[in-house]
Amino acid sequence: MTNSAHLISFRKELHAYPEIAGQEKSTxxxxxxxxxxxxxxxxxxxxxxxxxxxxxxxxVPGKKIMFRADLDALPIKEISEFDYRSVFxxxxxLCGHDGHMTILAGLAExxxxxxxxxxxxxxxxxxxxxxxxxxxxxLHDDKFTGSIKPDYVFALHNLxxxxxxxxxxxxxxxxxxxxxxxxxxxxxxxxxxxxAMGNSPVKALSRLLDAVQTIQExxxxxxxxxxxxxxHISLGEKRFGTSPEYGEISMTLRAYRDEDMxxxxxxxxxxxxxxxxxxxxxxxxxxxxxxxSLENAPYPVEIIKRAARVSGFKIIRMDEPFKWSxxxxxxxxxxxxxxxxxxxxxxxxxxxxxxYDFPDEIIQSGIDILMNIYxxxxx
Ligand SMILES: [Zn+2]
Ligand SMILES: [Zn+2]
Numbered sequence: 001m002t003n004s005a006h007l008i009s010f011r012k013e014l015h016a017y018p019e020i021a022g023q024e025k026s027t028x029x030x031x032x033x034x035x036x037x038x039x040x041x042x043x044x045x046x047x048x049x050x051x052x053x054x055x056x057x058x059x060v061p062g063k064k065i066m067f068r069a070d071l072d073a074l075p076i077k078e079i080s081e082f083d084y085r086s087v088f089x090x091x092x093x094l095c096g097h098d099g100h101m102t103i104l105a106g107l108a109e110x111x112x113x114x115x116x117x118x119x120x121x122x123x124x125x126x127x128x129x130x131x132x133x134x135x136x137x138x139l140h141d142d143k144f145t146g147s148i149k150p151d152y153v154f155a156l157h158n159l160x161x162x163x164x165x166x167x168x169x170x171x172x173x174x175x176x177x178x179x180x181x182x183x184x185x186x187x188x189x190x191x192x193x194x195x196a197m198g199n200s201p202v203k204a205l206s207r208l209l210d211a212v213q214t215i216q217e218x219x220x221x222x223x224x225x226x227x228x229x230x231x232h233i234s235l236g237e238k239r240f241g242t243s244p245e246y247g248e249i250s251m252t253l254r255a256y257r258d259e260d261m262x263x264x265x266x267x268x269x270x271x272x273x274x275x276x277x278x279x280x281x282x283x284x285x286x287x288x289x290x291x292x293s294l295e296n297a298p299y300p301v302e303i304i305k306r307a308a309r310v311s312g313f314k315i316i317r318m319d320e321p322f323k324w325s326x327x328x329x330x331x332x333x334x335x336x337x338x339x340x341x342x343x344x345x346x347x348x349x350x351x352x353x354x355x356y357d358f359p360d361e362i363i364q365s366g367i368d369i370l371m372n373i374y375x376x377x378x379x
Contacts, residue, residue: 007106008360010034012084014098018073018091021128024050027071031125034105038112047144048137049127056111062119062378066150067370069100070129079354095351096158099358103366110371118378122148132291135330152300153337154373155328160348165365166316167308168341173321174296177261180288182250183272185281189245201247204279208249211271224256226264256321258293291325300338307372342366
C-alpha cells in the first residue's frame, strides 16, 4: 500500500504548472524525473510529440498491458483560489489529467515495490488528448509501434457526479464520435440600400441552420443517437451601410456510432453544397478535432468489473454511451481494450468547469484497480 502524501504533492505540482495540447514538455520532464525513482526497465520519450512511456517487464512471458494517461490541460482560466492553483492565467488542469498522471505514477511505484512477475506493463502518457490529435500521433510514431505491442489497453477518466471511487462501466460504446466543422461562405458585398446588387451569404447561412436541424432529426438515416450543435456564427461587420460579403458557421457533430457519424458528415456536406450552389455562394470547409467512437471490448470490460469487485468498489453500469468524446478511442480501435469512469464524487464541479479540481482521495483507488487489472490478466 502506497503512502500517498508524496503522490498528492506531485499531483498538486502538475496542477500548478499546466500545459495545453502540444506543449506538454515540462509535464513530461516532471514525470520522467518522478518515475525514474521507481526504476522502469525502459523509458521512451518524445512519442508523438511530448508523449512518454515507462515500461516494466516481468521475469516470464505473459500478457502485455498498456495503461494510458493524458498530459494536457485546457486553455481555460481557473477560478479556484487554493495555493496550488495554476500559475498561469490562461490554462489549467480542469479535466483531471493531473490526477490521471498521478495514478499512473503511483502505479509505477507499486510496480517497483512488487516487481511484475509475468508479462509487461507500459504506462503511456499521451499528449494532446483534448484536441483529439495525440493518440493518432502516438500510434503513428515508430517509437511506439517498435516498442509497445500491447495485448490489451486500458484507460480511466475521473467522472464528477458519481460516488467517489465508484467504477462506471459501459459494456459496449463508452463515448461518442465527434468532429468540428467550419464552413466559410463567400458572397459579394454591396450598399445596404441595394442588397440585390451584391450577394449576401445571409440566406445560405439561415438555410444551413435549418438543414443542420432537419438532418439530425432525420431518424431513418441513423441507427442511433446523432447531434449537431451550432457553436459559432458570424456574418458581415457592424457597418450599417454595407450588405455583407462573408459569413461563417461552425458546428460540432456527434454520434454514438462511427457509421452514423459518416452519414451525418455526408448529409451535412451535401446540404452545404446544394444550398451554396442555389444561392451562388462560394464556400470552403474544414474538419477539426475529430474523435472516433470508443468501443469497449468484452473481455477487457469483464476484467475491469472483476478488478472493481476485488478492489471493493461499487460498479455503476451505464445504459447509454457518454455524449462526449475520448481520444483513447484510437487505441481501442487498434487493440482490444476498454475505458472506464472512476467516480470523482457527487459534490465535484463538472469537467472543464473553471472551478473543477481532481479529488486526491481517488488516487489510491485508481492505482488499486489498475494493479488488479494487471494481476487478473496475468494471474
Ligand atoms: Zn477534457
Ligand atoms: Zn479528460
